[in-house]
Amino acid sequence: MQHDEVIWQVIRHNHCSFMAKIETGKFCRNPYNVTGICNRSSCPLANSRYATIRDHDGVFYLYMKTIERAHQPNQLWERVKLPRNYEKALEIIDKNLMYWPKFLVHKTKQRLTKMTQMRIRMRKLALKTREKIMTTPRKEKKREARREEKAEKAAVLDKSIEKELLERLKKGVYGDIYNYPADKYNEILDKEQLAADDIEEDEEEAEIEFVEGYDDLEEEEDIEDFGGLAVNKSNLDDDDVGLDNNDDEEMVAVDHKRVRRESSLALRKLGKDEGGTKPKKKARVLVEVEQEDTDGRQKAVH
Numbered sequence: 001m002q003h004d005e006v007i008w009q010v011i012r013h014n015h016c017s018f019m020a021k022i023e024t025g026k027f028c029r030n031p032y033n034v035t036g037i038c039n040r041s042s043c044p045l046a047n048s049r050y051a052t053i054r055d056h057d058g059v060f061y062l063y064m065k066t067i068e069r070a071h072q073p074n075q076l077w078e079r080v081k082l083p084r085n086y087e088k089a090l091e092i093i094d095k096n097l098m099y100w101p102k103f104l105v106h107k108t109k110q111r112l113t114k115m116t117q118m119r120i121r122m123r124k125l126a127l128k129t130r131e132k133i134m135t136t137p138r139k140e141k142k143r144e145a146r147r148e149e150k151a152e153k154a155a156v157l158d159k160s161i162e163k164e165l166l167e168r169l170k171k172g173v174y175g176d177i178y179n180y181p182a183d184k185y186n187e188i189l190d191k192e193q194l195a196a197d198d199i200e201e202d203e204e205e206a207e208i209e210f211v212e213g214y215d216d217l218e219e220e221e222d223i224e225d226f227g228g229l230a231v232n233k234s235n236l237d238d239d240d241v242g243l244d245n246n247d248d249e250e251m252v253a254v255d256h257k258r259v260r261r262e263s264s265l266a267l268r269k270l271g272k273d274e275g276g277t278k279p280k281k282k283a284r285v286l287v288e289v290e291q292e293d294t295d296g297r298q299k300a301v302h
Contacts, residue, residue, distance in 0.1 A: 002070050008046035012038075016045075032063065032077075034107045041103060051097055051104055053082070053111045060115060062093060062108070086116055 011019075018030040019038050027036055032044040034052040044050050048067040053060055062080040069076050080096060082089040089112060097105045166188055 002048055002067070004046050004048055008040055008043065011043065011046060012040075018045075034104070034111055042107070049100070049104075051100060051108050053108060053115060055115060055119075058119065060089065060112065062096060064096065082112070086112075089116075 016038070018028050018033075020027045020029055026038040028038040028043065030044055031054065032050070032052050033042055034044075034050075035042040040046065044052065044065070048065070048070060050065045052063050054063055055061075060082040062082055064078045064080070065076055066078075069078075080092065082092055090109060093105070093108055093112065097108065
């Protein structure tokens, strides 16, 4: 039969694996201890009638132990789930611990209050964003630096070996004995050919082209030659009076070339006649210009 006083005397004065002695006092590491202090009233081992509260993944449970289940260790503790509401949880504690010692009921409620406050603080801290400082050991840094140096040296060595082998293949040192993959050799040759082509393109001179640039000047000379002709606009018919000045300028510009040709032919004829006969008075040349839109005519004297 269990005797609480005998158990306490053994635990207190001889040895207890849950007891922790420090300068401020003696504490208990047993998870079922309701206060965390090592004393007679708070010890879960030396009290056959005991109650406490434990947390399982954010859910609070009320644990109760009675003397009737002392002979069944697998059913020693009775567990009751407590709601998240603080007031309802207190009501459940009062209901289940109605005839228990007042000291134990008070400590159980006090533990529930502390655990509820702790859960609220945990939620607030989880919502805040805080910087997390990560440290890297010195050994790892040195190890990574050594590996990088070795990798760089190996890369330089591989490139030098590759160049040396390619030069020997070009010189024909190995002949047909050495079975070197032809793909790699062809890739190197293609790269060298592309580099040579780029250099040749840069060295090529720019092509020189000749472009005619006097077309506009010839048209201006034709207009100046035609400016010497005196156009008599007094003989226009009455039908032409209603036309705008812009329309008249467009029609005259169209017939410039025709008038120029006729005037040049007339001058040539006059030159021939003057060479065969005596000098005479300069003859007048009358040139008529017909307009397609109207029936009127324009006369120019040269």
